[in-house]
Amino acid sequence: MNLLVAGINHRAAPVEVRERIAFSADAVRPALERLRSDLGLREGVILSTCNRVEVYGAFDGADVRAERVATFLENFHGLSSGTTSPYLYAYQGLDVARHLFRVASALDSMVVGETQILGQVRDAYQIAASHGATGKILNALFQNALKVGKEVQSTTQITSGHTSMAAVAVDFARRIFRDLAGLNVLVVGAGEMGETVLRHLQSERIGRIVIANRSIERARDVASRYSGEAMGIDRLEKTIGESDIVLACAGGDSFLIGVEMVEAALHARRKRPIYFVDIAVPRSIEPAVHELDNAYLYDVDDFEEVVTRNVESRAQEVVRCETIVDHAVRQFGRELHVFAVDPLVSDMAKEFERIRQAELERVLQKLPHLGDADRAEVEALTQRLTGKLLHRPLQNLKHGSLDDDGGDLVRALQKLFEVRE
Amino acid sequence: MQHLELTKSLCLHFGVLFYTLAALFGVAFLFSVPFVKLWLCKTCTLLGFLAHTGYLAVVWANEGAIPIFRPTDLQFTLVWLVVFGFSIVDVVWRTRYVVSFVMPAVVLFSFGVIFFIQGRAGMHGPQDGLMATHVILAIFGYESFVFAFVVGLMYLAQVRQLKTKRFQSLFQRLPSLEVLDRLNFVSVVFGLGAMTLAIIAVLAWASGHGSYSARWWLDPRILSPSALWLFYVVLLIGRITARVRGRKVALLTVFGFLGMIVLLIGMSVVTGQGPHPESVTHEEH
Structure with missing residues (x-):
């Protein structure tokens, strides 16, 4: 039995292609069934995320060519021929394991070290397993992949630190406030980056959102999208006092928020801390605000610095992760080999048993005077003989044939004992 | 009796050993030493805590009184309460890493008790109800101030990183x-409440035993705790009225705790005795 993976990912294919061949949750089951009928795969798993669509398969005998997978994907989604093939990559044998282990470890992700992919691999495997599309080969492959992914996450720093400015900004807020749920957020300006950070904050179930902008119409437009309130920039001073987080993305020639304004706001809120995020260029908040007790101000450079350091730190961890993957691939190779020789071992054992039974019957017919105890002793003798004769060769077959001449050894035994190939 | 002494000794040694391991794992975890996990620190803390509990139970069984009337027992009970209290805080407040900060302090304190306090004289038995109430409440009070001190240090460490914008592994x-x-606020409120009641109890005890001197207001044993009590009252009022908040409160609790240590040492130096000199009746074994 051989292994195959073929698919497209964020590196090879643009999003326009990826979104056209992505599988919805409902489409996976019929697709798994068609993998068997169209491609002749004995086992199959479909991994479909926003960054990749991959078909994993185990097949007997003849080679399953990557082009056939491309055709399958195009046919299934009703696309014209050649839509996917220019972007398709494919691996076979142990390279499949290496690829999947790297995917599960987030080494092949768009953001190296992201943690979502491990769950997506688990889901893809569980869906295939629940539909009976996996067997012992893909079960072993995916279970190993999940193990490798977990090991990489828990023993290296590959997942540590955020790699987007918005995520870092939200993380800083968590270092100041116990829980972001229910916090009041004031957004000064209506820039795109501000909205990105706001979306991150909103996923934390923040409380009141107020959008302050020079153009009240624009403020209303943004506020309507986030169930917030709109106001003019002239009422900033009072609103800062009511806000736990101030997100500035307005820009302009002068600072919109100064030290005195923040001092008054802190006094009004009985010195409870305020977290200022200034992502405007030029900056909207006077830098000296950060010097005030209970006021914490960070600008684009501060966030960029953290992001850069986190990305560098993840890159340094990649070498350690690759070592874990290498080790896991070698181990999986051994498992795969045992799977491969198992039928041969079973056939040889059956053949020896058949010969033992026949010879035992023949001998016992020639020795009718033997009592039950003697007959049992002779039978035990034949069992011991066949057992001992087979034990070492079969052990060597399982372990020794991992060497380079392993394939020759298997073929030689198949020929010598005339057992199936 | 010999059997009890052996059990007590084993419990104490295992307790300190596991606490030391917990502290080492905790610090290593804080600084992201590879392969060191938080569960190692927590498991060692739990094992140390069980041994510690065993030690106090044996002392209690042996003496027939709560282990608070000898300096060593008193300090180990205080340490036990600190570990117990922080474990509760860890579970309730989901602070997760607080144990990494507490265990080094616990270990230092335990070694301090073993090397400097063990063997010193103490009170014989529980005296009477008022004195026992005073000692128990004072323990809770001191424990709360230890809490506030450790939490204050953590606060200052976090503020320093946020203000200097130099984010180390501690930041996360x-x-x-x-x-x-x-x-910090809860610790100070609780500590102050316990201390107030402890002072009331000891004043009642002293009046009953005629222990007031003519110039009692100059007695360092009264003056020192009163100054400390007043300091925390002012701090609490400042915190409630929002005159001081955040970093300043943390700084003041740290200074308050250090002041408490200085006062306790000073009291011993000035009076040549501990806080309850009238009660000293026998040497520890």
């Missing part, structure tokens, strides 16, 4: 400022 390990500020 420390709880949020809001959690630390709240813990």
Whole structure:
């Protein structure tokens, strides 16, 4: 039995292609069934995320060519021929394991070290397993992949630190406030980056959102999208006092928020801390605000610095992760080999048993005077003989044939004992 | 009897050993030493705590009184309460990494008790109800101030990183400022309440035993705790009225605790005795 993976990912294919061949949750089951009928795969798993669509398969005998997978994907989604093939990559044998282990470890992700992919691999495997599309080969492959992914996450720093400015900004807020749920957020300006950070904050179930902008119409437009309130920039001073987080993305020639304004706001809120995020260029908040007790101000450079350091730190961890993957691939190779020789071992054992039974019957017919105890002793003798004769060769077959001449050894035994190939 | 002594000794040694391991794992975890996990620190803390509990139970069984009337027992009970209290805080407030900060302090304190206090004289038995109440309440009070001190240090460490914008691995390990500020406030309120009641209890005990001297207001044994009590009252009022908040409160609790240590040492130096000299009746074994 051989292994195959073929698919497209964020590196090879643009999003326009990826979104056209992505599988919805409902489409996976019929697709798994068609993998068997169209491609002749004995086992199959479909991994479909926003960054990749991959078909994993185990097949007997003849080679399953990557082009056939491309055709399958195009046919299934009703696309014209050649839509996917220019972007398709494919691996076979142990390279499949290496690829999947790297995917599960987030080494092949768009953001190296992201943690979502491990769950997506688990889901893809569980869906295939629940539909009976996996067997012992893909079960072993995916279970190993999940193990490798977990090991990489828990023993290296590959997942540590955020790699987007918005995520870092939200993380800083968590270092100041116990829980972001229910916090009041004031957004000064209506820039795109501000909205990105706001979306991150909103996923934390923040409380009141107020959008302050020079153009009240624009403020209303943004506020309507986030169930917030709109106001003019002239009422900033009072609103800062009511806000736990101030997100500035307005820009302009002068600072919109100064030290005195923040001092008054802190006094009004009985010195409870305020977290200022200034992502405007030029900056909207006077830098000296950060010097005030209970006021914490960070600008684009501060966030960029953290992001850069986190990305560098993840890159340094990649070498350690690759070592874990290498080790896991070698181990999986051994498992795969045992799977491969198992039928041969079973056939040889059956053949020896058949010969033992026949010879035992023949001998016992020639020795009718033997009592039950003697007959049992002779039978035990034949069992011991066949057992001992087979034990070492079969052990060597399982372990020794991992060497380079392993394939020759298997073929030689198949020929010598005339057992199936 | 010999059997009890052996059990007590084993419990004490295992307790200190596991606490030391917990502290080492905790610090290593804070600084992201590879392969060191937080569960190692927590497991060692739990094992140490069980041994510690065993030690105090044996002492209690042996003496027939709560282990608070000898300096060693008193300090080990205080340490036990600190570990217990922080474990509760860890579970309730989901602070996760607080144990990494507490265990080094616990270990230092335990070694301090073993090397400097063990063997010193103490009170014989529980005296009477008022004195026992005073000692128990004072323990809770001191424990709360230890709490406030540790939490204050954590707060200052976190603020320093936020203000200097130099984010070390500690940054992710420390709880949020809001959690630390709240813990600090609760500790001071609880500590002050316990201390107030402890002072009332000991005043009642002293009046009953005629222990007041003519110039009692100059007695360092009265003056020192009163000054400390007043300091925390002022701090609490400042915190409630929002005159001081955040970093300043944390700084003051740290200074308050250090002041408490200085006062306790000073009291011993000035009076040549501990806080309860009239009660000293026998040497520890």
